[in-house]
Amino acid sequence: MRLLILGGTWFLGRALGELALEAGWSVTTFNRGVSAADLPGVEAIRGDREQFDDLSRLAEHGPWDAVVDTIGFVPREVLAAATALAPAVRNYVFLSSVNVYTGWPSEPLNDTSPVFECPPDADVDFGAELGYAGQYGALKAGCERAVIETLGTDRAAILRPGVILGPNEYVGRLTWWLARAARGGELLAPGPLDRPIQPIDVRDVASFALRCASDGVVGSFNLGAPIGRATFADLIDACVAATGADSRPVWVDPEWLVERGVQQWTELPLWRTHEGVWKVDSSRAEHAGLRCRPLTQTVADTWAWMTDGGTAITGSGEAARAADHGLAADRERELLQEWNRRV
Ligand SMILES: NC(=O)c1ccc[n+]([C@@H]2O[C@H](COP(=O)([O-])OP(=O)(O)OC[C@H]3O[C@@H](n4cnc5c(N)ncnc54)[C@H](OP(=O)(O)O)[C@@H]3O)[C@@H](O)[C@H]2O)c1
Numbered sequence: 162m163r164l165l166i167l168g169g170t171w172f173l174g175r176a177l178g179e180l181a182l183e184a185g186w187s188v189t190t191f192n193r194g195v196s197a198a199d200l201p202g203v204e205a206i207r208g209d210r211e212q213f214d215d216l217s218r219l220a221e222h223g224p225w226d227a228v229v230d231t232i233g234f235v236p237r238e239v240l241a242a243a244t245a246l247a248p249a250v251r252n253y254v255f256l257s258s259v260n261v262y263t264g265w266p267s268e269p270l271n272d273t274s275p276v277f278e279c280p281p282d283a284d285v286d287f288g289a290e291l292g293y294a295g296q297y298g299a300l301k302a303g304c305e306r307a308v309i310e311t312l313g314t315d316r317a318a319i320l321r322p323g324v325i326l327g328p329n330e331y332v333g334r335l336t337w338w339l340a341r342a343a344r345g346g347e348l349l350a351p352g353p354l355d356r357p358i359q360p361i362d363v364r365d366v367a368s369f370a371l372r373c374a375s376d377g378v379v380g381s382f383n384l385g386a387p388i389g390r391a392t393f394a395d396l397i398d399a400c401v402a403a404t405g406a407d408s409r410p411v412w413v414d415p416e417w418l419v420e421r422g423v424q425q426w427t428e429l430p431l432w433r434t435h436e437g438v439w440k441v442d443s444s445r446a447e448h449a450g451l452r453c454r455p456l457t458q459t460v461a462d463t464w465a466w467m468t469d470g471g472t473a474i475t476g477s478g479e480a481a482r483a484a485d486h487g488l489a490a491d492r493e494r495e496l497l498q499e500w501n502r503r504v
Contacts, residue, residue, distance in 0.1 A: 162181070162184070162186040162187070162226050162227075162374070162375055163186070163187045163189070163223075163224070163225045163226050164177075164181050164186050164187070164188050164189070164225060164226065164227055164228075164229065164371075164374055165188075165189045165190075165191065165219075165223070165225040165227070165228040165229070165246070165250065166178055166181075166188065166189070166190045166191070166203075166228070166229050166231065167191050167192075167210060167228060167229070167230040167231060167232050167233070167242065168190070168191070168192055168230075168231035168232040169188075169190030169191070169192055169199075169200070169203065169231070170190065170192055170196060170197040170198065170199060170200070171196065171197055171329065171331060172325070172327075172329045172330060172331055172363060173231050173256065173325060173363055173366060173367060174190070174192075174229075174231040174232070175197075175200060175329055176327070176328075176329070176363045176364050176366070176367040177229055177231070177367040177370060177371065178190060178200045178203055179200060179367075180364065180367050180368060180371055181371055182200065182202050182203070184371070187204070188200075188202070188203045188204070189203065189204040189205075189206060189222060189225065190203045190204070190205050190206065191206045191207075191208055191210070191219050192205075192207070192208075192232075193207065193208070193209055194207050204222070206218075206219055206222055210232060210233075210238055210241075210242060211238055213241050213245065216241060216242050216245035216246065217245050219245070219246070220245050220246055220248065220249040223246070223248075223249030223250065224249050224250065224251075225249060225250045225251075226250070226251050226252070226374065226375070227250055227251060227252040227253070227254055227373070227374035227375070228246055228250045228252075228253055228254065229254040229256070229370050229371075229374060230242065230253065230254065230255050230256060230308075231256045232256075233255060233256070233257075233301075233304045233307075233308075234285075234297070234300055234301070234304065235283075235284065235285045235300060235304070236279060236280065236281050236282055236283040236284075236287070236300060236303030236304050236306065236307045237282050237283060237284050237285075237307075239255070239281075239303075239304040239307040239308060240281055240282050240307035240311065243307055243308050243311035243312060244311055247311055247312055251316065251377070252312075252316050252317070252318065252373070252374060252377055252379070253308050253311075253312045253316060253317050253318070254317075254318045254320065254370050254373045254374055255304065255305060255308045255317065255318070255319050255320065256320055256322070256370070257301045257302075257304065257305050257319050257320060257321045257381075258297070258298065258301050258321055258322060259321050259322065259323045259383060259385070259441055260294055260295075260297050260298030260301060261276040261277060261298050261299075261301045261302040261305065261321060262274045262275065262276055262277075262298070262321075263275050263276065263277055263298075264437060265298070265437060265438070265441070266433060266435040266436075266437050266438035267435050267436060267437050268436060268437040268440075269436070269437045269440035269441075269442070270383070270437060270440065270441045270442065271383070271441075271442040271444075271445075272381060272382065272383050272442070272443075272445045276298075276302045276305075277291075277295075277298050277299035277302040277303075278299075278302070279299045279300060279302045279303030279306065280303055280306070281303055281306040281307035281310050281311075282303075282307070283299075283300065283303040285300070287299060287300060287303065288300060305319050305381070314379060314380075315379055316379065317379055318370075318373035318374075318378055318379050318380065318381075318382070319380070319381035319382070320366070320369065320370060320373070320381075320382055320384055321381065321382065321383050321384060322361055322366050322383075322384040322385065323359060323360065323361065323383075323384070323385040323439075323441050324360040324361070324385075324431065325360065325361055325362075325363050325366055326360045326361070326362060326363065326459050326463065327362045327363035327364060327459050327462065327463055328363070328462055328463050328465075328466035328471060329363070329466065329471065330363070330463065332486065333430065333485075333486035333487065334360075334430040334431050334486060335360075335400075335430075335431075335459070335460065335463050336463065336467060337430050337486050337487040338396065338397070338400045338430060338431070339400050339403065339404060339460070339463060339464050339467060340467075340487075341400075341408075341487070341488075342397070342400035342401045342403075342404045342406055342408045343404040343406045343408075344406065344408070344490075345406040345407045345408050346407070346408060346409070347408075347409050347411050347497050348397070348401075348408040348409060348410050348411065349411060349413055349429075349488065349493050349496055349497055349500075350393070350394075350397050350410040350411060350412050350413065351393065351412075351413060351415055351418055351423075351429050351432040352393075352412040352413055352414055352415055353393075353412070353415070354392065354393060354394035354397075354410075354412050355392050355393075355394065356392060356393045356439075357388060357389045357390075357391070357392055357439050357440075358391055358392065358393055358395075358396060358431060358439045358456075359385040359386040359387065359388055359389075359390070359391065359439045359441065360385070360386060360431065360456065360459070361384055361385050361386050361453055362453065362454050362458070362459040364454070365384075365451065365452060365453050365454060366384055368452070369382070369384060369446060369449075369450065369451045372449070372450050373449075376450075378449050378450070380445070380449075382443070382445055382446035382449065382451070383441050383442060383443040383445065383446060384443055384446055384451060385439075385441045385443045385453075386443075386453040386456065387443070387447075387453065388439065388440055388441070388442065390453075390456075391455075391456040393431075393432070394410075394412075395456055395457070396431065396456060396460070397410050398410075399456060399457045399460035399461070400460055400464075402457075402461075403460050403461045403463075403464040404464060411497060411500065411501070413496070413497075413500050415432075415434050417500070417503075418496075419434065421496065421499075423488070423496070427485050427486055427487075428486075428487065428488045428492075429488055430486050430487065
């Protein structure tokens with residue numbers, strides 16, 4: 162198998178490369194070489210996906226059995242990549258997001274729920290009125306169209322993960338909870354403790370993407386762990402167990418936190434009260450071979466990575482978002498004091 166990864170050095174792209182190399186595939190990566198080191202063993206091609214000439218030059222290094230595009234955010238750029246690479250690849254696997262659904266996170270979703278309307282050649286400013294998450298989702302929907310309209314439905318796999326966690330995570334979600342658990346003491350945990358969550362391990366996303374690449378699996382697929390298999394309490398317990406610290410979760414009423422202006426998703430990562438946030442049905446992908454490891458394993462392996470000198474890349478892009486994640490220690494203490502006085 163010959164695989165091309167657009168990206169390939171941070172998180173998901175890195176996991177893809179590692180898994181493909183382990184399987185004995187020949188792997189080419191395409192990136193600017195500014196943010197992180199290349200994986201040993203890949204053929205690394207330098208270039209900027211915003212430059213059509215770089216993409217045309219890249220295509221000359223083909224052919225490949227498949228490309229996995231981990232870094233498509235602007236339809237016009239994805240259209241350019243798909244156009245340049247169509248003669249050089251058999252299949253195109255595009256990393257989209259659950260954000261393409263107009264109903265996320267407010268309502269439960271399946272693979273056929275309505276998605277944002279966005280032209281396949283839209284530019285980066287399309288949908289600005291939708292806010293950060295809405296615009297991101299609309300642009301991803303336009304990227305999906307760009308791939309499908311260029312390659313055709315028989316050569317395109319569209320992957321729509323929810324939250325991805327695991328070693329090398331740079332958004333700062335699980336890594337924050339682990340670092341917090343390691344600090345010990347009373348830990349503010351957003352109730353209810355049986356709230357279901359369904360993050361997916363980065364290696365399980367990578368494994369499914371490689372299955373699409375090797376077996377020519379096509380279509381669009383939600384990617385998340387089975388609904389209801391894990392709860393927020395499982396997440397917190399796994400963080401405490403992995404770190405071995407003496408953290409004691411104090412489960413706080415979610416409405417009480419909302420009233421105090423605690424920011425969902427960022428100040429308390431992965432916590433969100435919306436009805437549909439963790440109700441994304443991924444059964445189509447399961448039937449096509451998606452397998453999700455237990456959350457406890459993702460947590461333990463991420464802690465092992467963090468304590469083995471693992472540092473998330475900080476070069477550019479989404480890595481900057483890590484600074485937005487997590488509750489300041491002073492604020493947590495004040496909230497807990499108020500909560501403990503109240504009950
Ligand atoms: N994290 C989540 O929870 C989540 C959830 C749903 C969907 N997703 C999607 O999953 C994907 C995650 O990808 P990742 O960041 O983990 O991928 P990655 O392939 O591991 O890292 C990003 C790569 O893109 C390269 N890059 C950035 N800008 C570039 C440019 N202009 N030209 C060429 N290369 C460029 C970077 O290297 P250089 O900087 O050196 O160029 C890096 O190699 C995204 O599409 C995201 O929307 C993520």
